[in-house]
Amino acid sequence: MxxxxxxxxxxxxxxxxxxxxxxxxxxxxxxxxxxxxxxxxxxxxxxxxxxxxxxxxxxxxxxxxxxxxxxxxxxxxxxxxxxxxxxxxxxxxxxxxxxxxxxxxxxxxxxGCPLPALGPEPLEPAFDAAYLRKVLRGRSAPVKALLMDQRLIAGLGNIYATEALHAAGVRPGRAGGSLRRAESERLAAACREVLRLGVELGGATLDDESFLDPLGRPGRMQERVRVYGRDACGDCGAPLLDTRRSIGGRASLYCPSCQR
Ligand SMILES: [Zn+2]
CATH class of the missing domain: 3.20.190.10 (MutM-like, N-terminal)
Known part of the structure; x- marks a missing residue:
C-alpha cells in the first residue's frame, strides 16, 4: 500500500x-x-x-x-x-x-472522498518525542498498531512502521505504554528518518504489484529496508521473526537480536 x-x-x-x-x-x-x-x-x-x-x-x-x-x-x-x-x-x-x-x-x-481527521505527520513540527509519548502513554495496543493509526499519526503504514521500529530497537508487538522514555524518543526520531529517506529515494518498490511513480519509474527505498520483506535482519543477519500478536491481521516482522 x-x-x-x-x-x-x-x-x-x-x-x-x-x-x-x-x-x-x-x-x-x-x-x-x-x-x-x-x-x-x-x-x-x-x-x-x-x-x-x-x-x-x-x-x-x-x-x-x-x-x-x-x-x-x-x-x-x-x-x-x-x-x-x-x-x-x-x-x-x-x-x-x-x-x-x-x-x-x-x-x-x-x-472524491472526504478527507478524514488525521493526526500530525512525522515530518511536521507538530510531531515530536513528546507527542509520541502522549500517543503511547497507558496504551495496551501494540506499538505498531498505534504508529499505523492515521488518526494518531498520519503517513506510516506497514513498511515504514516496521522499519522505524527496527531502527529504534523496539519490537512491534509491545504494548504502547510499555516503552521507556529513551525508546519513545528513539522511535520518534526513527519515524522521521525512515519517512525522510523514503521520500528522498522516491518510495519503495517491493514486488510486481508494487509501487511505481506516475511515469512508471520504481523507487529505491527497497534497497535500504532492514526488515520489511526480508528473511534476515539487514543489520545483524539474524533470521527475522513474525510477532505472534496479531496487528491488523498483517505480518509484523522483527529482529529478535536488534529489537527488544
Ligand atoms: Zn538484527
Missing part, C-alpha cells in the same frame, strides 16, 4: 507535470470499481484548471482553480500514471493533452 513517501512521490511528479493545466475530458472506463458512483467527483474535475497537487498523510489532493479540491486515496494497489495502459484503468482525465489514468487492480482506491 502506498504510504507517505510513495504518495509524496506521486504528488511531486504530478505537480511538476500537470500544474496549471486544464482537465478537458473525463472518461470512466471501469465504473463498477467504485463503492459509490464517482460521477459527481469526476464532474467536479471536468473543465477545471489544476492549481497543483497537495498531500495530507496518504491522501493526494487535486487543488482546483475556483472549485473545491478533489481528494484521491490510492488504497492498496491504486496507481496514477501519465499515459501508461493497463487492464485496470478505472478512469482517465485528459489534462493539457496528456492522459492522467487511475489504475486499480483491486477495489480499494477512491476519488
Amino acid at each position: 502506498p504510504e507517505l513517501p510513495e504518495v509524496e512521490t506521486v504528488r511531486r511528479a504530478l505537480d511538476a507535470r500537470l500544474r496549471g493545466r486544464t482537465v478537458s475530458a473525463v472518461l470512466v472506463r471501469r465504473p463498477t470499481f467504485y463503492r459509490r458512483p464517482p460521477a459527481a467527483a469526476l464532474r467536479a474535475l471536468e473543465g477545471a484548471t489544476l492549481r497543483g497537487f497537495s498531500r495530507r498523510g496518504k491522501y493526494l489532493i487535486a487543488e482546483l482553480e475556483g472549485r473545491p479540491s478533489v481528494v484521491f486515496h490510492l488504497g492498496m494497489s491504486g496507481r496514477l500514471t501519465v499515459g501508461g495502459e493497463s487492464p485496470h484503468v478505472r478512469f482517465e482525465l485528459t489534462v493539457g493533452g496528456e492522459s492522467l489514468r487511475f489504475h486499480d487492480s483491486r477495489r480499494f482506491g477512491r476519488v
Whole structure:
C-alpha cells in the first residue's frame, strides 16, 4: 500500500507535470470499481484548471482553480500514471493533452472522498518525542498498531512502521505504554528518518504489484529496508521473526537480536 513517501512521490511528479493545466475530458472506463458512483467527483474535475497537487498523510489532493479540491486515496494497489495502459484503468482525465489514468487492480482506491481527521505527520513540527509519548502513554495496543493509526499519526503504514521500529530497537508487538522514555524518543526520531529517506529515494518498490511513480519509474527505498520483506535482519543477519500478536491481521516482522 502506498504510504507517505510513495504518495509524496506521486504528488511531486504530478505537480511538476500537470500544474496549471486544464482537465478537458473525463472518461470512466471501469465504473463498477467504485463503492459509490464517482460521477459527481469526476464532474467536479471536468473543465477545471489544476492549481497543483497537495498531500495530507496518504491522501493526494487535486487543488482546483475556483472549485473545491478533489481528494484521491490510492488504497492498496491504486496507481496514477501519465499515459501508461493497463487492464485496470478505472478512469482517465485528459489534462493539457496528456492522459492522467487511475489504475486499480483491486477495489480499494477512491476519488472524491472526504478527507478524514488525521493526526500530525512525522515530518511536521507538530510531531515530536513528546507527542509520541502522549500517543503511547497507558496504551495496551501494540506499538505498531498505534504508529499505523492515521488518526494518531498520519503517513506510516506497514513498511515504514516496521522499519522505524527496527531502527529504534523496539519490537512491534509491545504494548504502547510499555516503552521507556529513551525508546519513545528513539522511535520518534526513527519515524522521521525512515519517512525522510523514503521520500528522498522516491518510495519503495517491493514486488510486481508494487509501487511505481506516475511515469512508471520504481523507487529505491527497497534497497535500504532492514526488515520489511526480508528473511534476515539487514543489520545483524539474524533470521527475522513474525510477532505472534496479531496487528491488523498483517505480518509484523522483527529482529529478535536488534529489537527488544
Ligand atoms: Zn538484527
